[in-house]
Amino acid sequence: MSWFCLYLPTTDSGPVADALRDLLARESYEPYDPFPGGTGTPPGLREMVRHFVTPPTDSWVRVVGQPDEVVLPSLQETLAQPLLYGWxxxxxxxxxLYQDGTRTDDPAALADYLRKGQTLDVLQQAFDGELPVDAVGSDQPPVVVAGAEDLPPELRQFAEDQGVNPRQANKLFKRLSDNLFGKLARQADDEAGDEQAQARAALMGGGGQDVWNNLHGQRVRAIASVLALPANWRTPDFDTIREAYQVHRLRQRSPRMPLMPGDKETLASVPDALDYVPVYMGKR
Structure with a gap:
């Protein structure tokens, strides 16, 4: 699973879609429409860019889908708006952040986009992977991207049930886990470091199958929590929009066509899907 999203502080999605199409056309991309009533997907495309430009929410327009990063500096300059890029x-x-036609990954450049009450120090913590975030799809207490100091909830409850001081158990658990991963680090090459870090995060309570709970997902969510992004900054995602748009387009063309199993839920997942602007382009 991967996720990509552009954010522009505007209340008009039309110029965003128009500028994106124009800039992609300059890079030899051609538009196509794979949805009901469209032209279909041309054969022989070697590169494709697929986006949905969303209606504005909280004075932000999102462009959902993996971009061709070549056009992003020009997109920002054309629209004369700062462009935030999340992935x-x-x-x-x-x-x-793209501004003045250039990209910067420096957290300090995002000072103008901090949520009320947040600071650059907190944003730096988020970028460094040191800001706690709640696990997605779980009622567990906050987990920490790195340097966790609390027992996983299951072990904490077990310690309490056995009459063991959780603080003492935590120290023992941390010492044992540090010893374990220290030995693994000495035995493995550098390429295994990231896998060990993710295993450590899972062991310390940041597990779960949702990609937003892994180290990178936690970091992205931590950063987003500090920025003044729209409430729906990561939802609906590309796949959800695409599936809903497909069914809405089909219903638009054939209102009397009976719904297939699951179509009702798909329609409800993005009820305003037809207000999203698809930008599908490819080149041979």
Missing amino acids: LTADDGGFA
Whole structure:
């Protein structure tokens, strides 16, 4: 699973979609429409860019989907708006700012976009992976991206049930886990470091199958919690929008067509999907 999103502080999504199409066309991309009633996906495309430009929320327009980063500096300059870029992949995750036609990954550059009451020091902690975030899809207490000092909830409860002081148990648990991962680090090469870090995060309570709970996902969510982004900064995601848009387009063309199993839920997942602007382009 990967996630990509552009954020522009504007209340008009039309110029964003128009500028994106124009800049991609300059890079030899051609538009296509794979949805019901469209032209389909042309054969032989070797590169494709697929986006949905969202309606404005909280004075932000999102561009959902993996971009061709070549066009981002020009997109920012064309729209004369700062552009925030967020991403999450299996190997990395973070936020960057495009302004004056250049990209910066320096947290200090985001000072104008801090949520009320937040500071650059807190933002730096988030970028460094040191800011606690709640586990997604869980009622567990906050977990920490790195340097966790609390027992996982299950072990804490077990310690309390056995009459053991959780603080003492935590010290023992941390010493044992540090010893374990220290030995692994000495035995493994550098490429295994990230896997060990993720295993440590899972062991210390940051587990779960949701990608937003891994080290990179926690870091992205921590950064977003400090920035004044729209409330729906990561949802709906690209796949959810695409599936909903597909069914809404089909219903628009054939209102009397009976719904297939699951279509009702898909329609409800993004009820205003037809207000999203698809930007699908490819090149041979």
